[in-house]
Amino acid sequence: MSQNQHQTGSSNSNIPVSEVYWALVAKADKKFSKIRDLPYYQRTRYDTYFYKVFKVYTQLWKFQQENRQKLVEAGLKRWEIGEIASRIGQLYFGQYMRTSEANYLSESYVFYEAILTREYFKDGLHQDINLASKQLRFIARFLTVCLVLNRREVVYQLVNQLKMLLDECKRTFQETDFKEWKLVIQEIVKFLKVDTAFMNNRPLRYSVVLDPQPDSLPIVLEAKRNLKLRDALLCSYHPNEVKFSELTLDTFRMLQCLEWEPGGSFYQPITATATGSVSVTGQNGAPGPSRVNKDITDPTLPPNPRKAILYHPSVTHFIAVSVNHQHSSS
Numbered sequence: 001m002s003q004n005q006h007q008t009g010s011s012n013s014n015i016p017v018s019e020v021y022w023a024l025v026a027k028a029d030k031k032f033s034k035i036r037d038l039p040y041y042q043r044t045r046y047d048t049y050f051y052k053v054f055k056v057y058t059q060l061w062k063f064q065q066e067n068r069q070k071l072v073e074a075g076l077k078r079w080e081i082g083e084i085a086s087r088i089g090q091l092y093f094g095q096y097m098r099t100s101e102a103n104y105l106s107e108s109y110v111f112y113e114a115i116l117t118r119e120y121f122k123d124g125l126h127q128d129i130n131l132a133s134k135q136l137r138f139i140a141r142f143l144t145v146c147l148v149l150n151r152r153e154v155v156y157q158l159v160n161q162l163k164m165l166l167d168e169c170k171r172t173f174q175e176t177d178f179k180e181w182k183l184v185i186q187e188i189v190k191f192l193k194v195d196t197a198f199m200n201n202r203p204l205r206y207s208v209v210l211d212p213q214p215d216s217l218p219i220v221l222e223a224k225r226n227l228k229l230r231d232a233l234l235c236s237y238h239p240n241e242v243k244f245s246e247l248t249l250d251t252f253r254m255l256q257c258l259e260w261e262p263g264g265s266f267y268q269p270i271t272a273t274a275t276g277s278v279s280v281t282g283q284n285g286a287p288g289p290s291r292v293n294k295d296i297t298d299p300t301l302p303p304n305p306r307k308a309i310l311y312h313p314s315v316t317h318f319i320a321v322s323v324n325h326q327h328s329s330s
Helices: 003-012 017-035 043-066 068-073 078-099 102-118 129-149 152-172 179-198 249-257 315-329
Strands: 231-236 270-272 278-280 306-311
Touching: 017 043, 017 068, 017 078, 043 068, 043 078, 078 102, 078 129, 078 306, 102 129, 129 152, 129 179, 129 249, 152 179, 179 249, 231 249, 231 315, 249 306, 306 315
Parallel strands: 231 306
Antiparallel strands: 270 278
């Protein structure tokens, strides 16, 4: 059902906008729960779910934008809007992890940055432990996106915010155990400290500024066939590795090496305006078009190879993922 149909249906049937909205929320929650724990390497199965779930969340996001005032009057809280935006960001990042397409990663950043800038979870943050937990989880997810996107300056800002929020939570909710979040901060601080050696060198990933165009690279005449890297399995077994979540330092660096930077006119830095809205600026600093659903893929570069990142997998798990990769590539 289209957005117009929803509005028309609600007016003809005298159904309050808030009831239509909460029905959409329930539908979106139900579909999201089905894909929340699907592994990143089950691409064929996930693609079908992704488009269904994303369609509902797109519909829900537009509906709350177009009916914001009525919904607020009916009791809609800012953190509930942030929850929708956060899940859309999760969907985009999950699809990036399954396809390695840079535009999904960029869209995930846009939604997470909007949540941070507009402070959706701020109201009641220090009175409600559930809201505090939502903000902590949101920052942790945003940290992962910024690490993969190589936005290191934002990573440091988020780490500081995570530390301050955790300190406030400890003072406000003294009876609550925050050992898990203390460990999260220890992991990211150690990760950044160890990875500092690479900060002043050229980036690990291909850069249109520093590297030659792929077409100008020498051709190996002895090769009997033209081989292309389409899929990669990244995993590590070393004990006590430096890691953040399940992204170890070595798999992180391997992932970076298998990424192409969006290049030329396709690279448009994302900035936040004074009003908190997200906008795009071109390389000359001029305002650019809306980033939402804008394809930033550079046609002069080959697509990123699809990657599956496994943390300490068993042998059977590793073989199962390998077989799945072969089938999805054939």
